[in-house]
Amino acid sequence: MVKVVKLSRCLTACSAVIFGAYVLSSSVPANAADEVKPAEPAAATTPPPATTPPADESPGDAAARRAAEAAKAIADRKITEVTNKPLAEVVAANPVGTMRNPYTDNATAIEEGKKLYFSYSCNGCHGGGGGGGMCPPLTNDIFVYGSDDDVLFRLIALGTADLQKTYSMKRKGSEGVVGPMPGYTEIIKNDDELWKIIAFIRTVYKGSRRNW
């Protein structure tokens, strides 16, 4: 039991250190040949500080605290209502950083989402189990633009070139593949379908922190 606690603490600390190191490295100018841009906090999704940090807080503790606060802000979001409207209308109607999947952990929706994932050929690029292949894996801790439902909904709807343009979002992480993903506004019928697909994607995730 003690070991488990230690291990999970270690994981938290390690990810905090990695996060901290990443934030520090973001002040270094990016290599022009490297398409990956440094992280920039998205104004709409950055939560206000929940607590006053202690004066002697270490950088690692500060990063862990910020990560915990960001996770809490996501967990506190209201569940988004399914409207059966086209994706473009749904992304326009909901302010950035507010959407949350109504179908997370819903077994029936996940089953349907899995079928939709294959019928829209997401597997062609991301693999049948979401493990990658030609394109970024959906199974690991790296989410290029962020891991929450709001980001994934907009990413899949708009595609990543438009996601970058519309919301000034930049890649915060990078996977083996760095290239744009096509948008699905004209292809996926409505929000009901896309939320189901996202609910399925969550089931292939094998990372260490559930942050959505």
Ligand code: HEC
């Ligand atoms: C033509 C190949 C292709 C298809 C088809 C495709 N994607 Fe992608 N997807 C990509 C690429 C490339 C990226 C990385 C984009 C970037 O870095 O800007 C990506 C990124 C993603 C991400 C973010 C992953 C991360 O680690 O941050 C999700 C989620 C995703 N796609 C879901 C889907 C879903 C769901 C479908 C089907 C509706 C789909 N993709 C179809 C190529 C594709």
